[in-house]
Amino acid sequence: MSLSSDTVFPQEAARRPRGGTARFRAGYGARLAHAAGVTVYESLEAAEPAWRAFEARATGTAFQSFDWLSAWCRHVAKDMTPAIVVVAQQGEPLMLAPLAIERRFGLRRLVWMGGKLADYKAPLLAAGFAMSDAEFKVLWRHIRRALPRHDLVMLESQPVWLGSPSAPLANPFAGLAGGAAPDAAYVFDLPSTFEAFSQRYRAETRRIDRSKMRKLEAMGEVTFRFAETAAETLEMTENILARKAAQLAAQGISSIFEKENYLAAWRELAALPEERRLLEVAELRLDGEFLSGSIGHIRNGRSTLMVHTYDPAKLARLSPGRLHLLKLLQSSIERGIAVYDLSVGYLPYKESFCDTPMEMRNGIMGVSVAGWPAAAAIRAQLAAKRFVKNDRRLMALVQRLRARLA
DSSP states (O other), X not given: OBOOHHHHSOGGGGOOOSSSOHHHHHHHHHHHXXXXXXXXXXXXXXXXXXHHHXXXXXXXXXXXXXXXXXXXXXXXXTTOEEEEEEEEETTEEEEEEEEEEEEETTEEEEEETTGXXXXXXXXXXXXXXXXXXXXXXHHHHHXXXXXXXXXXXXXXXXXXXXXXXXXXXXXXXXXXXXXXXXXXXXXXXXXXXXXXXXXXSOHHHHHHHHHHHHHHHHTSOEEEEEOOSHHHHHHHHHHHHHHHHHHHHTTTOOOGXXXXXXXXXXXXXXTOOGGGOOEEEEEEEETTEEXXXXXXXXXXXXXXXXXXXXXXXXXXGGOHHHHHHHHXXXXXXXXXXXXXXXXXXXXXXXXXXXXXXXXXXXXXXXXXXXXXXXXXXXXXXXXXHHHHHTOHHHHHXXXXXXXXXX
């Protein structure tokens, strides 16, 4: 579906009349946005029918689903005002952008909904959505006219594309003014068989993996299983999150897994009924004792690993975390899942699965006198963070210092 600025948004609407009262000018901007097919919902309840209907057929991630972001709003972001943008052409939705206005340090900031509960922040797009950067900038002007007033645009953690590596759909927001985010994402296509997947590793690596699994099985009963009921999903989720929080704390890293409001959101997601279930939770155990656990989700043929933890005190020489991940990949392939996503952030093991990380982008823009210096400071901070994260020696030093302080 190719869109053009001539057909979707009237070009004459790009000019705002001079003079008049502030109220008139704001109302005129809203009318222009409406003429361009832009609607802004300022509550979840108002957006829910259109949102649920569109997400069922849209390209995007589970982090932009209504259930995911409504759980975040209820438990984490109670002080934010939703500004959910729907762009339609001839009554058919083309894009849904779950945005919000937050107040921080006296500034009104336009952000993606989801916060730290969403690894990816992006719109939902209609299949075949296509728009040049120039066309999207015209649309963006209409969107901003329709949004509540704000001083700063902070569109962080944006993937440059949605969909799959073999059939990417460009994320139009990633082309707005900004730069590369500190972390990349690790997304890759899966072959039709696990044997074909295994061939990407050297024969020695495959031999070592098989040997470790045999040694583990010789020690007792090895079980790898997914949670099946809502109650089981909730129980396993709480156990894995508690272990992950402890694992990070031992490294000197504070995390959302320690915060009750985020844990409440995770519990709500874990308790969703089967027909709307988002979480996929799995554990690897030896004679009933926990070795490794994971929390992920599956949407539209894409499996995303969000949380992965293991007990470092148990059988570290047999790499239970890696064996768990191989089980996840094998299960995904056997179920016909086409894309696997190890999510955002560098870890050495991710490079062994994904040859070409996906760039993530941040769009930080000041749009008022108060917002301009704040945007410059935030961009500088993010650039410094990216510099450190992309220098392995510096990052190792930071990790050692954090662990020592812990």
